Amino acid sequence: MDLKSSVRFSALLAFCMVTTGCIAPQPPVPTVWQKLGIPQAGARLRDGWVNRRGNFPGLEKKPPVLAIADPANLDPKKPEMIKAAAEIKQDQDLKKQKIKAIKFLAEVNCGCYNKDDKVEAAFLAALEDCDPDIRKAGVKGLDKTAGDCKCRNGCEVTCCTKKIKDKLLDLATGKDKAGCFKEPEEEIRKAAQALFCKCPAIIEEPIEPEELIAPKPVTEAEGGFREGDDPAASNDSISFRMTDFDQQNSNTNIFGISHSSRRTSNPDSSTSNSGITNPEQLVSTKAVEYRAALGELLVQLPEAYRLGPGWVMVVVDESNNHSLAKIVEVGGRRLLLTLEEPMSLNVSAGNNVRLGLVSKS
Numbered sequence: 001m002d003l004k005s006s007v008r009f010s011a012l013l014a015f016c017m018v019t020t021g022c023i024a025p026q027p028p029v030p031t032v033w034q035k036l037g038i039p040q041a042g043a044r045l046r047d048g049w050v051n052r053r054g055n056f057p058g059l060e061k062k063p064p065v066l067a068i069a070d071p072a073n074l075d076p077k078k079p080e081m082i083k084a085a086a087e088i089k090q091d092q093d094l095k096k097q098k099i100k101a102i103k104f105l106a107e108v109n110c111g112c113y114n115k116d117d118k119v120e121a122a123f124l125a126a127l128e129d130c131d132p133d134i135r136k137a138g139v140k141g142l143d144k145t146a147g148d149c150k151c152r153n154g155c156e157v158t159c160c161t162k163k164i165k166d167k168l169l170d171l172a173t174g175k176d177k178a179g180c181f182k183e184p185e186e187e188i189r190k191a192a193q194a195l196f197c198k199c200p201a202i203i204e205e206p207i208e209p210e211e212l213i214a215p216k217p218v219t220e221a222e223g224g225f226r227e228g229d230d231p232a233a234s235n236d237s238i239s240f241r242m243t244d245f246d247q248q249n250s251n252t253n254i255f256g257i258s259h260s261s262r263r264t265s266n267p268d269s270s271t272s273n274s275g276i277t278n279p280e281q282l283v284s285t286k287a288v289e290y291r292a293a294l295g296e297l298l299v300q301l302p303e304a305y306r307l308g309p310g311w312v313m314v315v316v317d318e319s320n321n322h323s324l325a326k327i328v329e330v331g332g333r334r335l336l337l338t339l340e341e342p343m344s345l346n347v348s349a350g351n352n353v354r355l356g357l358v359s360k361s
Helices: 003-020 032-036 038-049 080-093 095-108 118-127 132-146 162-173 186-198 242-247
Strands: 283-291 296-300 312-316 322-331 334-339 352-359
Touching: 032 038, 095 118, 095 132, 118 132, 118 162, 132 162, 132 186, 162 186, 296 352, 312 334
Parallel strands: none
Antiparallel strands: 283 296, 283 352, 296 334, 312 322, 312 352, 322 334
């Protein structure tokens, strides 16, 4: 290889190294004083003589101040304030990367890649992030996955899962104990509310009978009079309390509550709201689960009663709205009912509801 070819090859190699970054960093150029050893001698003199007897602790050499997000600050031996600051700073430094990831997940959607719910978990984490820009990006990404959703038949591939919709509703309307919105940004609240209405409805599965508690056996000793019962009442008299159900005879129809479907216009009347002439005889229960779309109500009774499937009950909510219901399943102190007028009740899990027996058929 002649001299010209060698020069050309060297120039080409140098150009490639510079453009691709394949070049070793240059070491710092020592100063004249460093070459003479003056800073090194001063450092040794300082370390050997300054505060030798402990009289000048403030003059001792201090360790260099690290960056807040330096991984060394996460050492378990570091003070909590340093570790907390490092964790928060590292999380904040990932803001742009998080937003970029959300945009990509919005393109992926919750289809094939969401078999293990990792896409759903990522959007939930975005909606719960401390940075409002990331929460806003999460809502926008979910809005993109929802697409048009005009037919609203639940068949579209979206990320509008039950957990996502619950979180959107909490963002839009959730409040803390002080009555303040959990989401301080009004723009995010409005966007979450609009997306919640845009998402298709969730198809809920019916309550499985296997979830009910096994029936508690009722012995003959439990059928005696309880405190407050009238021992002089005859066996064939009409009972108005569910605590007397196990004392009833085997008649086909036994009316425990006088129920009327006619409603008066007087708001102070005992039949104006409930249509029941003896509401004081109703038994208070606790609603375990209520699915208005299916008309199913699961309640927890204060004690086990002798009830049977097909019996007709009357259900009264906290606002004195009522509906007739039929017993589907009895399991111990739990009762599964199907309501005739589910939309007439305002019930949710944990609410108090009152029950009364109307008939056994």
